[in-house]
Amino acid sequence: MTNIGILAGSLRKTAYSRKVADVLANLLPVQLTPTFIEIDQLPLYNADLDDEHSVPAWEKFRQQLDQVTGLIIVTPEYNRGMSGALKNAFDVGSKRHNHWKEKTALVVSSSPEATGGFGANQQVRQVLVTLNVIPVQRPEVYLGHVNHLFNDQNLITNLDTISFLQTAVNAFVDLQAKFIAAPVERVDLPIMKYQPGRFYTNGDEGDVLAEIIFSDRQNKRIMVTETRVTEALRGQGIAKQLMMRVIRFAQIYNLIIIPDCTYAQHFAESHPEYQHLFTSAE
Ligand SMILES: Cc1cc2nc3c(=O)[nH]c(=O)nc-3n(C[C@H](O)[C@H](O)[C@H](O)COP(=O)(O)O)c2cc1C
Structure with a gap:
């Protein structure tokens, strides 16, 4: 790391x-x-x-x-x-x-x-x-x-x-x-971008290749409503990378995540180490 x-x-x-x-x-x-x-x-x-x-x-x-x-x-x-x-x-x-x-x-x-x-x-x-x-x-x-x-x-x-x-x-x-001696592994990983409520990566034409969308909820909570990865990019851990960006966003801004889309729910269930960052109730 x-x-x-x-x-x-x-x-x-x-x-x-x-x-x-x-x-x-x-x-x-x-x-x-x-x-x-x-x-x-x-x-x-x-x-x-x-x-x-x-x-x-x-x-x-x-x-x-x-x-x-x-x-x-x-x-x-x-x-x-x-x-x-x-x-x-x-x-x-x-x-x-x-x-x-x-x-x-x-x-x-x-x-x-x-x-x-x-x-x-x-x-x-x-x-x-x-x-x-x-x-x-x-x-x-x-x-x-x-x-x-x-x-x-x-x-x-x-x-x-x-x-x-x-x-x-x-x-x-x-x-x-x-x-730096241990260089950052960037090989084959698309560069993710951030906009309020969204991390994403796009192709040369500006077409969105993968994205995760989260919306602001009251009481310092955000809801992940969509995680999407195009066919060509599947199987490379891109969805996890997107989810990890949301996790870090929540850590920086002291927020709790409501996993609403299927992928976010699956991630929350299979990553007990981040359990404290998730809540099911809205
Ligand atoms: C002692 C002192 C000196 C300052 N001198 C400058 C200055 O030279 N140039 C400037 O742009 N702002 C100056 N400011 C205003 C600061 O840019 C401003 O207070 C800023 O909000 C401080 O940064 P922070 O918000 O990260 O604490 C000064 C503020 C203080 C307290």
């Missing part, structure tokens, strides 16, 4: 950077598992305290970094730079040896201002050079007017924005496959 560390540079509970981080985690293919790494419990770095009896929160953070091969870093912009919390996390993870090194990274900045946190984004990239982290060069992602991007369920609904972010995540997945 390939784990990707997801870091948001803001400590605010309702931070836009956290919401953006959730969106990006949802756009990862199922072969990459997002692991959210919190930076809010890290005391300010002080080399005097950093010996073999080091600060437990620092050690925990370093261990979390050791367990991921790639990073998605979302930074807010504070006074044209990254937040102090994020810089502190970089410093903590860089000692006593560099726990960041040789990972790949996608750097995304966001801001309510039109400039989209350009200054913070560049500053993060500058630090990544010395940490020996390989960032996606392009597309550069500066999300401006981030305060207008989310609906009341913390989802982005603008399809162009989703598509742009998917392009950035795909570039990250490709970089990961190129540079």
Whole structure:
């Protein structure tokens, strides 16, 4: 399993950077598992305290970094730079040896201002050079007017924005496959896309080859109403891949799934490990 560390540079509970981080985690293919790494419990770095009896929160953070091969870093912009919390996390993870090194990274900045946190984004990239982290060069992602991007369920609904972010995540997945020793298995698997209420894959002509549809229900529940795979793609585990995307969506957004279509019901029955995510009642 390939784990990707997801870091948001803001400590605010309702931070836009956290919401953006959730969106990006949802756009990862199922072969990459997002692991959210919190930076809010890290005391300010002080080399005097950093010996073999080091600060437990620092050690925990370093261990979390050791367990991921790639990073998605979302930074807010504070006074044209990254937040102090994020810089502190970089410093903590860089000692006593560099726990960041040789990972790949996608750097995304966001801001309510039109400039989209350009200054913070560049500053993060500058630090990544010395940490020996390989960032996606392009597309550069500066999300401006981030305060207008989310609906009341913390989802982005603008399809162009989703598509742009998917392009950035795909570039990250490709970089990961190129540079990391255990490359992502993408062979023969179609690339899945996301739209609100739907994961799908389409052919060159835009024709839908496989899709799973889920609709929003009240009380943090979603109902899977359809899973469809065209004849030509059957027998390759595509339906399971689609269902796993919905499972991960539910995990990220803390939702319960109502399996309404036959496939979803079958999946729920045959995967007791995800039982806690399913309910039969509407
Ligand atoms: C100390 C401070 C400095 C800020 N400086 C900038 C800035 O330089 N550029 C900018 O676009 N926004 C700036 N802002 C506004 C932030 O972009 C805004 O508060 C944003 O919501 C913070 O990110 P978050 O939602 O992820 O917490 C600043 C906010 C604070 C608290």
